[in-house]
Amino acid sequence: MQFSDIVGQEAVKKHLIQTVKDERISHAQLFLGAEGVGALPLALAYAQYICCENKQENDSCGQCASCRKYSKLVHPxxxxxxxxxxxxxxxxxxxxxxxxxxxxxxxxxMGMDEWREQLEAENKQANINIAEAHAIIKKLSLKAFEAEYKVLILWMPEYLEKEGNALLKLIEEPPQKTLFLLVAQNQEQILNTIISRTQLVKIPKLKKDEIAHYLSEIKGVEPALAKQLAYLSNGSLQSALHLLQHQEHDYHNLFLSWLRACWGNKGLEIVSYSEGELAKMGRENQKNFLRYAVSMMRECALFKAETPGLINVPESELKFVSSISPSLSLAQIQEIITELEKAQYHIERNANPKILFLDVSLILVKILKFKTLRPTADSIIL
Known part of the structure; x- marks a missing residue:
């Protein structure tokens, strides 16, 4: 894994490369970032760069014996x-x-869901057990076979419970030229005794244009769709890839048509959407569609609040937001968001989609056409 293989994260790459050039490699580092932002590949690319026999200015060579073994994950x-x-x-x-x-x-x-699919998990709970902690101690007590450094990449230290205490002495006082790279998503779930012994490397979310560029250039996705998926991904390439896997519909035009039918109180169209395309698109697509709808309504709220600097959507979505927002109040937008989020919750719990989407459609008719809103605490007269 080379730095050039990793999407975005240019500032982090520059920092990691500089630590090697300045000979300031901390023996224990914690790469902390949300799922899908690249923390794991960054840790591997960093280790490969450190062990590369012919380091380039901004990356490992990719050709030496060490790099070739690293690329297959078989370096001793x-x-x-x-x-x-x-x-x-x-x-x-x-x-x-x-x-x-x-x-x-x-x-x-990959995240834990993808890793679970590779294993026969059955109903077992994932963890890093005491036998693994002892195995780590044994492996790292040996001399390096080929490289200057021995490297341990520990993915998801959140799954280390009290067993992690067995590693504390090794992390604090490791053998010479031993490198611990911990890759985590949630700092609060890691043992404090481990955090205090590591140097933190924060991995930010990816930029939307970086994800869109990857999807269009590497995966061959149409640019408009790539921008839509990047917008929905919340800075996670893994989320974007998951969305792409289940992407079978144009969420923008579908949401726009459905909303128009509800706004116009067009009963036959509403029933057609509820029992047709929306109901038959499959649970993952239904969840993604509702997630997209919630995102669009939140952009409308930002538009109403006159905060254009916070709006970052593709051109077609921006046209939708700017045209529909003046006709809605913030209260209506909030009501719509609430109903869409409730629908997403029920879809995740296997609600009947025909009944669910018809119910949501009728509620949207009340909000959009008849401006019927639930009473708030401020509107209740005691």
Missing amino acids: DLHFSYPFFAKHKEDTALNFIEQWRKAFLQNPY
Whole structure:
């Protein structure tokens, strides 16, 4: 994994490269970032750069023996630890290394859901057990085979509970030329004793245009659709890829047509949408459609609040926001958002989509056509 393979994160890449040039490599670092922003591939690219035999100005060479082994995740001085679903108490991460390599090479931005799909999880809880902690200590106590550094990349230390205390001494006083790279999503779920012994590297969310460029240039997605998915991804490439996997509809035009039918109180069209396209698009697409609808209404609220600097949507969506917002009050927008979020909640819990979308449609008719809003605390006369 080279830095050039990673989407965006130019400031983080520059910082990591500079630590190597300045010989300020901290032995224990915590790469902290939300799922899908690139924390895991950044940690691997950093390790590869450190161990590269022919470092370039801004990246590893990708051609030396070390880089070739790193690219296949088979370097003898590169070790991984990660949550797994132990069948026996003596199981360690090494028992699942082939599945790990396959999952990572397919998608370096994967989350726990994707990792779970690679394993026979059944109903077991993922964790990093005491046997794995002891295995880490044993592996890192040995001398390096080929590289100057031994590297351990520990993905999701949130799954280390009291077992993590067994690693404290090793993290605080590691053998010479040993590098710990922890990759986490939620700092609050990590043992404080581990956080205090690591140097924090924060990984920000990706920019929308970076995700859109990746989708259009690498995945061959139409530019308009790429922008729409990037907008919905909330800075996570993994979310954008998940949306792409289930993307079968033009959410923008579908939402616009549905909203017009509700606004015009067009009963036959409403029933047609509720029992037709909306009901038959599948649960993942229904969730994504409702997520898109909520996002659009929130942009309308920002437009009404006269905060154009906060609005960042593709051109077609901006035209929709600017044309519909003047006809709505903030109270109406809030009511619509509430109903759409409730619908998303019920879809996730397998509600009947025909009944659900018809119910939501009728509520939107009341809000848009007849301006019937639920009473608020301020409007109740005691």
